[in-house]
Structures are given as C-alpha cells and as structure tokens.
Amino acid sequence: MTPTTHLSAAAETAGPAAVLFDLDGTLVDSERLWLEVVRGRLDSAGRSASPALLAEFEGLTTSEAARRLIALTGESASGDRVAEELEMSAIEVFSGRLPWIAGAPEALRSLREAGIPLGLVTSSSRRWVAAVERSLPLGRFDAVITADDVLRAKPHPEPYLRAAELLGAEPGACIVFEDSAVGAMAATAAGCRLVHVAPDRHCDAGSSADHLPDLRSVTAPWVRGLFAMDAELR
Numbered sequence: 461m462t463p464t465t466h467l468s469a470a471a472e473t474a475g476p477a478a479v480l481f482d483l484d485g486t487l488v489d490s491e492r493l494w495l496e497v498v499r500g501r502l503d504s505a506g507r508s509a510s511p512a513l514l515a516e517f518e519g520l521t522t523s524e525a526a527r528r529l530i531a532l533t534g535e536s537a538s539g540d541r542v543a544e545e546l547e548m549s550a551i552e553v554f555s556g557r558l559p560w561i562a563g564a565p566e567a568l569r570s571l572r573e574a575g576i577p578l579g580l581v582t583s584s585s586r587r588w589v590a591a592v593e594r595s596l597p598l599g600r601f602d603a604v605i606t607a608d609d610v611l612r613a614k615p616h617p618e619p620y621l622r623a624a625e626l627l628g629a630e631p632g633a634c635i636v637f638e639d640s641a642v643g644a645m646a647a648t649a650a651g652c653r654l655v656h657v658a659p660d661r662h663c664d665a666g667s668s669a670d671h672l673p674d675l676r677s678v679t680a681p682w683v684r685g686l687f688a689m690d691a692e693l694r
Contacts, residue, residue: 475684476653477629478602479571480620483582484519485639486657487564487675488592490550491518493557497549498525505533519614519640521583521607522547551591558595561657563676568599574680579603579623579634583613583642603627615645620652635683637675644669653690 485491498517502509513532517525526542529535535542571578580601582589586608592598603626605619612618624631636647639658647654654669670686672678 475576476635476687477633478577478579478624478627479683480579480581480623480634480636480652482638482640482643483580483589483592484584485561486637487561487598488596489559489561490554490592491639493553494550497546497553498529500549501529501546502533505535507533519583519642521613522585524613547585547588551588554591554595556595558592560596562674563678567675567678570679571683572599576680576683577602577627577629579605579627581605581619581623583607583619615642615649617646617650620647620650624650624652635687637678653687655686
C-alpha cells in the first residue's frame with residue numbers, strides 16, 4: 461500500500477499527532493525467538509507444538525503465556541514461576557541473535573528527524589525491553605508503555621490509550637504499527653489508525669487496516685501521506 465493521491469494543500473501538511481509502535485515482531489524479530497522458547501517448553505512437556513498452537517502465543521504477556529502453558533501441559537508450577545522462567549529463557553536466547561524487522565531503524569530515524577512524536581507500546585516487561593535494548597539500539601521514544609505500566613494488557617485498549625494520553629494526543633490522530641492479532645485489537649479498540657506489519661496476512665487485523673510486509677517503505681512523508689489520505693476521506 462502506497463499513500464499516493466492528489467491531496468489538498470492542507471492535507472499535504474497534515475500529520476499524525478503521534479506514531480506508536482509495538483516492539484516484538486513489529487520493530488524487532490523477537491517473536492520468532494520467543495516462540496522457540498514456547499516450543500521448547502511444550503516439547504519438554506510432551507506436547508506437540510503445531511504452527512497453529514504457537515500462533516496463539518503471539519503478542520501475549522509472559523503471564524498470559526504461562527497460564528496458557530499450564531492449561532495445556534498440566535504442570536504444577538505456579539503461573540508466576542512459569543512466567544519468570546519464560547522471560548529469562550527468552551532474554552537469554554536474545555543475546556547475539558536479535559535482528560531488526562527490515563526497515564525498522566530507518567523508519568524510526570526518518571520519523572525522529574521529522575519531529576513526529578513516537579511511542580513504544582508493548583505487552584512485554586520493562587526488563588524485556590531493557591534486554592532488547594542491550595542487543596539493538598532502539599533509541600529514544602517520547603513515551604514507553606510496558607506490561608508493568610498498565611492494569612490491562614493488549615488486546616485491551618488501555619496500553620494505547622495510555623500512550624496517547626502521555627503524548628497529549630487524541631487516539632484517533634495516532635498511527636499504530638502492530639504485527640499480532642491481540643495488538644491489532646488493542647489499537648483498533650483504542651480508536652487508533654492501524655497498520656498491520658507482517659510478511660503475510662495471517663493476522664486478522666480488520667478490513668480497514670493497511671498491510672505491510674515490513675517497515676522498509678515507512679518514512680515521515682509516507683506516514684504523513686497516509687494520515688492525509690484518511691483526513692481527505694473523513
């Protein structure tokens with residue numbers, strides 16, 4: 461999808477109040493490594509990890525994933541203990557193996573240079589974000605919302621509503637980049653403009669969402685063009 465059309469002068473200068481990014485699977489390819497950890501946990505419990513089953517763990521907090529694993533495997537460990545073990549295993553796997561999603565650093569640089577406010581909105585913990593930062597230079601965000609900062613994680617809209625509030629922006633004036641179904645639900649429920657980022661369309665992000673295979677086409681002019689097109693249609 462390329463936002464190119466004839467726009468009014470006012471629309472051409474318009475832009476989103478903020479751009480909000482999910483982290484895992486959207487900016488960094490940690491989702492694949494996370495699912496390796498989940499697969500290992502299922503394998504050790506003698507449970508076959510089909511692609512469909514693994515997809516159910518995309519976008520979940522470690523606490524939610526722990527509850528799901530306990531229900532699937534019947535293991536007796538507490539949810540808090542399983543969540544802690546999952547997070548520590550994933551952080552260990554990240555070391556030296558964590559790549560960017562294609563185009564992510566360039567997209568962030570373009571938006572920062574244009575002065576567009578940026579938010580990072582993730583279902584992961586602050587410790588997880590710090591581990592990612594040790595592997596890849598995420599750079600400065602104007603607002604960061606983690607699982608530790610909200611009462612209700614995605615797919616509830618609270619994380620995106622909280623980020624918009626911190627940035628002094630109306631949710632409807634924010635563009636969100638998300639890869640998972642739960643993230644897409646959260647962004648849409650918050651009233652944000654959703655762009656689904658994934659190499660395929662396995663996530664039901666809704667018919668109104670644009671789809672990109674990665675972030676290579678995302679620049680400040682691209683984002684402004686998308687926002688302006690929406691404004692023209694309203």
